[in-house]
Amino acid sequence: STSYIAHFRVWRGDIDGGGLTDFEVEVHEGEVVLDIVHRLQATQAPDLAVRWNCKAGKCGSCSAEINGRPRLLCMTRMSVFERTETITITPLRAFPIVRDLVTNVSYNYAKAREVPAFVPPQDLGPGEYRMQQEDVERPQEFRKCIECFLCQDTCHVVRDHEENKQAFAGPRFLMRVAELDMHPLDAAEETGLDRKTTAQDEHGLGYCNITKCCTDVCPEHIKITDNALIPLKERAADRKYDPIVWLGNKIRRR
Numbered sequence: 001s002t003s004y005i006a007h008f009r010v011w012r013g014d015i016d017g018g019g020l021t022d023f024e025v026e027v028h029e030g031e032v033v034l035d036i037v038h039r040l041q042a043t044q045a046p047d048l049a050v051r052w053n054c055k056a057g058k059c060g061s062c063s064a065e066i067n068g069r070p071r072l073l074c075m076t077r078m079s080v081f082e083r084t085e086t087i088t089i090t091p092l093r094a095f096p097i098v099r100d101l102v103t104n105v106s107y108n109y110a111k112a113r114e115v116p117a118f119v120p121p122q123d124l125g126p127g128e129y130r131m132q133q134e135d136v137e138r139p140q141e142f143r144k145c146i147e148c149f150l151c152q153d154t155c156h157v158v159r160d161h162e163e164n165k166q167a168f169a170g171p172r173f174l175m176r177v178a179e180l181d182m183h184p185l186d187a188a189e190e191t192g193l194d195r196k197t198t199a200q201d202e203h204g205l206g207y208c209n210i211t212k213c214c215t216d217v218c219p220e221h222i223k224i225t226d227n228a229l230i231p232l233k234e235r236a237a238d239r240k241y242d243p244i245v246w247l248g249n250k251i252r253r254r
C-alpha cells in the first residue's frame with residue numbers, strides 16, 4: 001500500500017536535559033521527514049519544537065540529525081529508509097539546545113561577523129569593475145550556500161570540542177574567507193589586511209585537516225574542501241614560506 005506506520009524516536013528536552021521519545025506515525029507516499037514531524041505536531045505532540053520555513057531546501061532552517069547524520073528535514077525523503085526501520089531525529093549536536101529539535105546557532109553568526117567584508121578597490125568607481133569570466137564563475141558555487149550550518153555541525157574540529165569554537169571559524173566561514181581572498185578586486189591587502197594570514201591566525205584554518213565531512217553533508221553540494229579550503233591552505237602556505245618556492249610547482253596557482 002502507499003501508506004504505512006513508521007517508527008520514530010525524537011529527542012525532546014531543553015537546556016536542562018532530555019531524551020528520546022518513541023512515536024508511531026502514519027506516512028504517505030512522497031513525504032519527507034519534515035511532513036512526519038508536522039504530523040506528529042498535529043496529532044500527538046503539539047508542543048514539539050522544530051524550526052523550518054520554506055520546505056524547499058532553500059532557507060536552511062530545518063537542519064537536524066537523522067540517524068546521527070546532519071540533514072535537512074525537508075529534503076530527506078521517507079523513501080530512503082526501510083519501512084520497518086526506526087528513524088531517530090535529534091537536534092544538531094554541535095550547538096546548544098533551545099528546545100526539542102531547535103538549537104541556538106548564534107556561534108555561526110558570531111563567526112560570520114569576524115570575517116572582514118569585501119574591500120572595494122580605491123581607484124575604481126561604480127561600474128568600472130572588470131573581471132575575467134573565470135573569476136566571476138569561481139565564487140558562484142560558494143554563493144549557493146543556504147546557511148544551514150550542517151557543515152559547521154559535522155566538522156569534527158568543533159563537533160565534540162566546544163573549546164575549539166573560539167579559535168575555529170568552521171568550513172562555511174573559512175569558505176567565505178577563501179572566496180574573498182580569490183576575489184581579484186578585493187583591496188584588503190592595500191589596507192593592511194592580509195586574508196591569508198588572518199585565515200591562519202584568526203579563523204583557525206590550521207585546525208582543518210581536510211577530512212571533507214563538511215563537503216559530504218552540504219545540501220547544495222558545494223565542494224567546500226576541494227574548491228575553498230585546500231586552495232586557501234595552499235595560498236596561505238605560499239605566503240608563509242615566500243620567497244622559497246614551496247613544494248616546487250605542486251601548489252596550484254590562480
Ligand code: SF4
Pocket residue numbers: 144145146147148149150151152172214217218219220221222224
Ligand atoms: Fe549548509 Fe553547504 Fe552552506 Fe555549509 S556550505 S552552511 S552545508 S549550504
Ligand code: F3S
Pocket residue numbers: 154155156157170171207208209210211212213214215225229
Ligand atoms: Fe572540518 Fe571540513 Fe576541514 S569537516 S576538518 S572543515 S575539510
Ligand code: FES
Pocket residue numbers: 052053054055056057058059060061062063072073074075
Ligand atoms: Fe527551508 Fe528545510 S524548511 S531548508
